Amino acid sequence: MSLDAEVSVTLGPFELNVALRVDDGEVVAVLGPNGGGKTTLVRALAGLHSLRAGHVTLDGVVLDDPSARIFVAPEHRQCGVVFQDYCLFAHLTTEENVAFGPRSRGVSKADAHHRALEWLDTMGLAGTAHLRPDRLSGGQAQRVALARALATGPRLLLLDEPMAALDAGARASVRHQLGRHLEGFAGPCVVVTHDPLDAAALADRLLIVEDGHVVQSGTLAEVTARPRTAYVAELMGLNLLRGRARGTHLVLANGTTLQTSVDANGDVFAVIAPRDVALYSSPPGGSPRNTWSTRVDEIHRLGTRARVLLGAPVPIAAEVTSEAVSDLGLGEGAPVWASVKATQIDVYGA
Amino acid sequence: MSIQRRPPLAVVAIATATVAFLAVPLVGLLAKVSWSSLWGDLTSPVATAALGLSLVCSLWTVVISLAFGVPLAWVLARFDFPGRSLVRALATLPMVLPPVVGGVALLLAFGRNGILGRPLFDVFGVQLTFSTAGAVMAETFVAMPFLIITVEAALRTVDPRFEEAAATLGAGRWKVFRRVTLPTIAPSLVAGSALTWARALGEFGATVTFAGNIQGRTQTLPLAVYVALEGNEQVAIALSLALLAVSLVILVSLRGWWLGAIRS
Structure with a gap:
């Protein structure tokens, strides 16, 4: 068990209670309507929101456990995050964006930039190294965000609505490429989305979260065949x-x-x-x-x-x-x- | 397309009068400039001393305002604490306070007999009144609020997710601030510094009240202009022209920047 989490978070009147386990190399999609707590789940796993109860354990190391008064700050978790809208640093070039993580973790400037260029190359972005994010297409920005998250060598990869910022025309091809890159990631990976097509294409397993709770989980085939809420049935067209x-x-x-x-x-x-x-x-x-x-x-x-x-x-x-x-x-x-x-x-x- | 109607004549007349009211004094100043002796007036001992001192004091004011104003702006923008609005009011009070009142207050606090000034003098032998440090202090008191409110407004508009993204990439708080927050608010930092500098350059009331009017030590440009007006009018006009030029340069280079930063 690589990622093992029981996330209980209170945000005003909203309660999130989600348990999830994700194996190494496994991609789990968290699917649900907007406002259901998906982003909060990602934030809690990344350490951007502390738990009220429960725990987050990665590779057996406890990252958050309020009962034991353990909380590891986000900068000390080895957790790569692709944010919604990507949140690329507008004042830095593509290369500097990707080098930011290694630099922050103490890698020398030359090595960090070398590593950044390698990742950009892997993502098919070698030609964009000196561009600012506002010059990139949606699909390119997504790959830069992914490269930036992966360049730190994270143990856990989190993607929050990675497809939401894309034009309809670019989706299919970007989705396919993203799926390929996620396959190459060795650790556990959690993808948050409200689009069942993304979930189906990217994930091995689905977790349906509605109103702060897991209403259903399983493989795509299991969830599709036997929906348990109107939301899931509607997603699957049943x-x-x-x-x-x-x-x-x-x-x-x-x-x-x-x-x-x-x-x-x-x-x-x-x-x-x-x-x-x-x-x-x-x-x-x-x-x-x-x-x-x-x-x-x-x-x-x-x-x-x-x-x-x-x-x-x-x-x-x-x-x-x-x-x-x-x-x-x-x-x-x-x-x-x-x-x-x-x-x-x-x-x-x- | 909206139809552009001609404004009423009465309004045009009033508007024209207003423009004249604002423009005539400047024209008057320009008309009286003796262009042939301008260079000589600007390089006279009184003028060069005032110019140099003003430059030194106003730049120190900007440096001190950045060093102390940015942390305060950050606290005001990011943390909700009891009395925050009181602190914010205090930080902006010098913008509306008559500068001479600020000078009197500084004098009562840091003067030779002030509540802090006396122990400062008795124990360390430090006297702020009638010193260049005092002039810097007076300018900082009056000008720093421009930096604080500009930077605070900018910090409020920074999307915290960018800072969070930096944190997940392994950057600690200081690194996040230095490498993400500061570059993001750089335009406002520049605008706030320019406004602070301009305000410091023009400071008169607090400086003369607290620091006095000693040539070469506390007699900054506005003070020198005021004094020169009595004896050497051409020097006063030349220095005024210099101050006007600086103000115009700042105004043009900032354009709507500052107002935009405050509004957003």
Whole structure:
């Protein structure tokens, strides 16, 4: 266990309580809505915010433990941080920015600049050494920030919303490069993001933090398949229902009963993929057991596909083709029949 | 596009009168300059002594203000402590206090019979009144607030995350201040120093009250101008011209800088 932390921080009325363990070479993404405490978590790990309770232990060395009155100042933690918006020093060149860390840790000027140039070279930035940060593109600035954090030889790497400052057009390629550089880092790495695409591309494991708490964690596949909060379901584009299971019957809060193929009992979550929701203009015949009549709330067109948000009694989204929308004469408020096969409802304990 | 309407005639008339009021004295000064004897007037013994002394005193004032004002500005900007607004008021009071009152206060505190001046003289034999050190003290008392408020305003606008970034890179507090905070506020540091210098250069009331008017020791430019006006008007005009030129240079080089630093 390389990073082992139980972070309890109080910020006015806000409480953050997150436990996490990250192995050497592992990248964990902390994913969650803005204001959920992600940045506070990074700050606490970096020593920029002291804990109220809990501990931060890196390679067996305690960095923060209020009960033992231990607090290691940020400048004495071997912790590289890539800040949101990167926080590059505007009065220094790219090379001087990267050399700042080694210089601060007592490396001679010549060695520090040598090391900085090496890192810039590794990041494909050799030509920018004498530029000031305001002359860099978003992707370059991100790599300088990463080089600056790595040049100190940190044991722990923290990235706070590394993609947030980038133009939409540059994202995919920058994300790919960042992923490559993170793979090369030997220690534990924590990436904070609100974008599931970043989390999926960069991380081995996800930690979903909402309102100061971990609501779910696991590999991308685990979290995607079985979301446990509306936020996660929405991120993954899934319909999440909550209800009580009695055998293969699922009773929703409003009393509506759906037929499932999973034998379960008690409080459960049920997930339905929008593409598994079929829409009809008249009552369909045939096998689906779950068929109901409803109205269209909203239609979101995404190219050739459309997400159709349905109203009561089962407020879920259906994903259909744009042609289907016109064929069925769908519009906001239009009546429609919906159906879902019992085998396409996944049920798991709440 | 907004339509530019012509301002009312009455307002234009008043504005013109105001400009005239501000400009006429300067014109009057320039009109009376005897350009042929200007160099001679500026290099007369009284003038060179005053110029040299003013330069020395005002530069010392800037150095002392930086050394003592920046730490105070930092404390005021970064720490919330009981009485902070009181301290801030105290630090800016000399800006509105009549300088002669400042001089009297300095005299009562540091004069030969002052509460600190007497033990200072009795124990160490140090006398501040009628000394160049006293002139520097008077100038510092009056001018340092310009540095303090300019630098404090700048420190408040520094994004603390840059300092935090430096800390995570291994820089201790002093190093963070020296290598990140100071460069970030450098423009305000320069602006504050220039304002302090200009104010010190023009200081009259506190200096004459506390340090006296001794040629070569405490008679700075403004004092020399005042004295020369009685006997040697051309020297007074020449020195005034020198002070005016310095003020203009500072004003032009700072432009809206200082106001911007205070507002932001």
